[in-house]
Amino acid sequence: MNTIAKDFFKDMCGKKVAFIGIGTSNLPLIKLFADKGARVIACDKKDFESLGENGIKANEYGAELILGENYLSDIDADIVFRSPGTPFYKDELVALRNKGVVLTSEMxxxxxxxxxxxxxxxxxxxxxxxxxxxxxxxxxxxxxxxxxxxxxxxxxxxxxxxxxxxxxxxxxxxxxxxxxxxxxxxxxxxxxxxxxxxxxxxxxxxxxxxxxxxxxxxxxxxxxxxxxxxxxxxxxxxxxxxxxxxxxxxxxxxxxxxxxxxxxxxxxxxxxxxxxxxxxxxxxxxxxxxxxxxxxxxxxxxxxxxxxxxxxxFGGVEHRAEFVREFNGVKYYNDSIASSPTRTALGTLSLYDDKIIIIAGGYDKHIPYEPLGPVINDKVKLLILLGDTAPKIEAAVKSADNYDESKIEIVNVNNMEEAINEAAARAESGDIVSLSPASASFGLYRNFEERGNHFKSIVNSLK
Incomplete structure (x- = not known):
């Protein structure tokens, strides 16, 4: 028995402990602290209906729910667990610390x-x-x-x-x-x-x-x-x-x-x-x-x-240059984890000798795309773009010194279904198609796993 942990949880009994975010990673913590006798508060920007099963479980675990736009302003707790996605210096969190509230995290x-x-x-x-x-x-x-x-x-x-x-x-x-x-x-x-x-x-x-x-x-x-x-x-x-x-x-x-x-x-x-x-x-x-x-x-x-x-x-981790299937002689790979330009350049675009087809674009994290342009021109023959960063990636490609419009085709689409359909229609036997977004998933998906799984489900349904 870990006596340090035992003493810690004994001290949590009766304390008001708040968790920011009612996602799958926080649910086990909400249950844990409730089971240890803490008065658990679960806070989320979403409403109860949008939380779906997670909201129902948090309720079942005995948590008091604070939901909606003011979810950070209405916290009354002794200890607050910050989710990784909540900025440490956010005004509401600074205010909590200034009131003597313990602000910490699971890690x-x-x-x-x-x-x-x-x-x-x-x-x-x-x-x-x-x-x-x-x-x-x-x-x-x-x-x-x-x-x-x-x-x-x-x-x-x-x-x-x-x-x-x-x-x-x-x-x-x-x-x-x-x-x-x-x-x-x-x-x-x-x-x-x-x-x-x-x-x-x-x-x-x-x-x-x-x-x-x-x-x-x-x-x-x-x-x-x-x-x-x-x-x-x-x-x-x-x-x-x-x-x-x-x-x-x-x-x-x-x-x-x-x-x-x-x-x-x-x-x-x-x-x-x-x-x-x-x-x-x-x-x-x-x-x-x-x-x-x-x-x-x-x-x-x-x-x-x-x-x-x-x-x-060891065969690797899901969503990292993951082979999905071969269809009509074309191999499809899921590299949804490539959520930054360097990840796409040093990952997907370093793996294959011949020029490939990639699907890129997503949420804009305000990072520079210029270094990615020359690599795409060197390694890609068809670039299919979607999401907020599509214009940035296209601009980076076209402004690169090695850009030659006769050697790379750029297509803009609205969603993943359109992207895969374009890839399947234009690919020839022997080609490689890879999802390698060089961008975060937010806006279109909750996370890179959801994005990768959606890509795989569409590819596996191709007929």
Missing amino acids: EVFFDLCPCKTIAVTGSDGKTTTTTIISEFLKASGKNVHLGGNIGKPLLPEIESISSDDYAVVELSSFQLISMRKSPDVAVVTNLAPNHLDIHKDMQEYIDSKKNLILHQNAFSKAVLNLDNEITNGFSDSVRGQLAKFSVKEKLYNGAYLDGTTICYSDYGKITEIMDYRDIKIPGMHNVENYLAAISAVWGIVDVDTIVAVAKT
């Missing part, structure tokens, strides 16, 4: 109460796959692993059953990290590029949020940084414990790197050849980078044979 409390070793991953791209690879390494080596965080599963409901010999492997977004004041035992930063500038006040705030992953580590901790990414590598001077890096460009003194086609690890100069990168089952150089990051994180915990076995068998 902050989890880190305070967790009795086992923690490994956490953040970055602009690759963090979900890297987090999953780390968990696969540990599970294959016989460890009991608790996987969660931004990857979709709240871990606080498991806290009382976690033992000191377990491992917690978590993915953390900038929204979660902005208020974190405790860092993991092993921190991994995959890369950093402009992202989420619709929520953060500027790029510096975004970078500072990510940096929180390593700032509160101690001398017994480990940080894994990407040598090839200037911003990420710039965190080096802030590392207090062991520093390992990873690189596909340079040999390293401490960390995983690519030497020709061989993945190697240098343990302070003692070099181990691990495997040929072409043996990794999931394709793309960005996934080689993900493996280098994951190997650096678990070096000394997981043996080489286990690392190689996982690399050869």
